[in-house]
Amino acid sequence: DEVADADAPRISQWVDDETIDGSSSGGESDAEGTHKAEADVQMVSYYLSTLPLGVLRKAQQSLGQVEVLNDSDSVSTSEGEESDVDDSKHLSIIPKEEKHDPQRQKKELAKRPHKHAPTEVSSKRPVSRRRTVVEDNTPKPRDPRFLHLTGKYDQDKFRQQYSFLPELHTNELETLRKNHKTARKLLANSPRDLRPAREEEVKRLELAVKRAESAVNRDARERVEAEALQSVAQAEKQKRKHGKGAWFMKRSEKRDLLNKARYDAIAASGGSQAVKKAIDKKQKKISQKEKKSRPF
Numbered sequence: 001d002e003v004a005d006a007d008a009p010r011i012s013q014w015v016d017d018e019t020i021d022g023s024s025s026g027g028e029s030d031a032e033g034t035h036k037a038e039a040d041v042q043m044v045s046y047y048l049s050t051l052p053l054g055v056l057r058k059a060q061q062s063l064g065q066v067e068v069l070n071d072s073d074s075v076s077t078s079e080g081e082e083s084d085v086d087d088s089k090h091l092s093i094i095p096k097e098e099k100h101d102p103q104r105q106k107k108e109l110a111k112r113p114h115k116h117a118p119t120e121v122s123s124k125r126p127v128s129r130r131r132t133v134v135e136d137n138t139p140k141p142r143d144p145r146f147l148h149l150t151g152k153y154d155q156d157k158f159r160q161q162y163s164f165l166p167e168l169h170t171n172e173l174e175t176l177r178k179n180h181k182t183a184r185k186l187l188a189n190s191p192r193d194l195r196p197a198r199e200e201e202v203k204r205l206e207l208a209v210k211r212a213e214s215a216v217n218r219d220a221r222e223r224v225e226a227e228a229l230q231s232v233a234q235a236e237k238q239k240r241k242h243g244k245g246a247w248f249m250k251r252s253e254k255r256d257l258l259n260k261a262r263y264d265a266i267a268a269s270g271g272s273q274a275v276k277k278a279i280d281k282k283q284k285k286i287s288q289k290e291k292k293s294r295p296f
Contacts (some may be wrong), residue, residue: 159226166219173212180205221262228261229254 048056110120144150183205187198236247249257267275 040143156226159222165217166223169219171214173209173216176205176209176212180209211255220265223266224261225258232257 010140112119180202183198183202187195187202190198232249236244263278264276266278270277
């Protein structure tokens with residue numbers, strides 16, 4: 001091998017600066033594009049991993065399976081395709097409007113034949129979470145009057161069996177009135193230390209007298225109404241025997257009949273002044289009720 005001379009002349013070649021800058025910038029741009037594509041792919045995979053399966057299934061059905069092309073020869077083409085895939089993935093996240101399914105239409109409930117008929121209600125209701133864990137075997141009190149074994153309630157039969165109650169209520173009212181009168185006399189002549197207790201006793205007897213009066217008035221009203229209805233029923237029964245068809249009393253007719261029977265009974269016991277007093281009391285009660293129901 002020939003040893004190179006250190007003092008020998010050297011040959012150099014001139015190269016343009018633009019060519020050097022272009023070659024270096026081209027390498028840097030290629031590396032930067034590769035890193036950007038890898039970052040985009042990682043970002044798309046991260047978005048896809050966070051999406052729920054239902055959204056992915058809808059996107060697959062609507063857009064089809066998207067294939068990502070990995071072409072190492074054309075970096076720019078693959079970069080553009082990856083950006084398109086990224087955009088399509090993001091667009092597929094937005095759910096499309098569901099198609100109108102005729103089978104999912106709300107079931108229309110049948111209309112009621114009349115207003116008193118039962119309403120059809122959906123059976124798809126949540127079951128209550130309350131459960132009977134331990135049964136309560138303690139004896140529960142029952143009233144024999146309301147058992148099914150005793151049969152249905154008959155008002156006429158009940159009135160016959162408990163016919164002693166009106167007389168009992170009348171005797172109780174008389175006794176309470178006497179006790180109330182005596183208590184008031186004692187209150188008037190009572191010493192100072194006994195006055196509060198006797199005042200409480202007078203108030204208690206006043207309330208008891210009012211309750212007894214209401215019971216007596218209710219018994220008299222029920223007796224009058226029962227007699228009026230019984231007379232109409234007997235008259236209708238006689239008419240049917242002579243060939244008249246079936247007839248049933250309306251609510252308005254029954255109300256008018258009972259009002260007439262009440263005022264006739266009041267007129268028989270107290271005269272026309274008692275009827276006028278009862279009518280005025282009724283009108284006053286109605287006017288007070290209307291006054292309370294006013295919004296102003």
